[in-house]
Amino acid sequence: MHRKKDDFLIVVGKRGLLLLLAGIVMGIVMILFTVLSNFSRFSYSPKIEVTAQASIFKHQTKPKELKVSPNSPKTVQVIKVNEDNSFVVKGQNTKPKVLKLLMIEFPPDGYYGARDAHQTFKRMVLGKTMYVYSDKKGPKNYVYLQKGDDLVQLKLLRGGYTTMADYNGSEKYYGNFQTEQDKAQRKLKGVWAVPGYVTDTGYHKKAGDISGNEK
CATH class of the missing domain: 2.40.50.90 (OB fold (Dihydrolipoamide Acetyltransferase, E2P))
Incomplete structure (x- = not known):
């Protein structure tokens, strides 16, 4: 009878430890995910800015030579x-x-x-x-x-x-x-x-x- 009670406590203790470890691991994963997300956002920010500038300059066409013809004033x-x-x-x-x-x-x-x-x-x-x-x-x-x-x-x-x-x-x-x-x-x-x-x-x-x- 005492042995069964001890066995039950051991099982509960193991499960509790596993849950605690799982919680710690999930917490570490969430922290890492948040850090990596912020790093990624700051890391690519300059590239987005350069792309935007390139898009603006792309639409600023250079003046062309005026071509005068007899058929199209x-x-x-x-x-x-x-x-x-x-x-x-x-x-x-x-x-x-x-x-x-x-x-x-x-x-x-x-x-x-x-x-x-x-x-x-x-x-x-x-x-x-x-x-x-x-x-x-x-x-x-x-x-x-x-x-x-x-x-x-x-x-x-x-x-x-x-x-x-x-x-x-x-x-x-x-x-x-x-x-x-x-x-x-x-x-x-x-x-x-x-x-x-x-x-x-x-x-x-x-x-x-x-x-x-x-x-």
């Missing part, structure tokens, strides 16, 4: 007009590009009408959003410049600020340009007001010398 803003009447444009996400007006010639610098033509052209385009496109027969970087439904070239010819030049008659707007120039010539507008100033080969500087001396 490009929307640009004129950001500068140079003294030689070339102009700088910039499209959406494009690099600035220097262009010139196709098929027209401004009066030579320092002669009759030159300053007026330059200032008029500058007022027309500087800071404005416009369309640029080329002609199949046109030289590189010479373009049509359009605001709304009208070409800047046509406005300048219409007012006698410029004349036609470097054309072969096959250009897309040759007929329109010729019509506006003829009207300005008949009305003696701008450069056409000075006899002999505009010739078949360009501007005659002696006729347009505003100082009275040939340069």
Whole structure:
């Protein structure tokens, strides 16, 4: 009888010890799991930050070259007009590009009408959003410049600020340009007001010398 009681106490004691050991082991495992989780989180934090930065930079595309074609007008803003009447444009996400007006010639610098033509052209385009496109027969970087439904070239010819030049008659707007120039010539507008100033080969500087001396 005493032996059975002793055996029972031994069994209970062993089971209690096992449960205690199991509890200690589970506690150690939970502590290790918590430590490893925190270490893992702090360990990978910099990598997550780098990945986020890489994702941001991936979407910041570099500006491209502006490609001007005859069939697809490009929307640009004129950001500068140079003294030689070339102009700088910039499209959406494009690099600035220097262009010139196709098929027209401004009066030579320092002669009759030159300053007026330059200032008029500058007022027309500087800071404005416009369309640029080329002609199949046109030289590189010479373009049509359009605001709304009208070409800047046509406005300048219409007012006698410029004349036609470097054309072969096959250009897309040759007929329109010729019509506006003829009207300005008949009305003696701008450069056409000075006899002999505009010739078949360009501007005659002696006729347009505003100082009275040939340069």
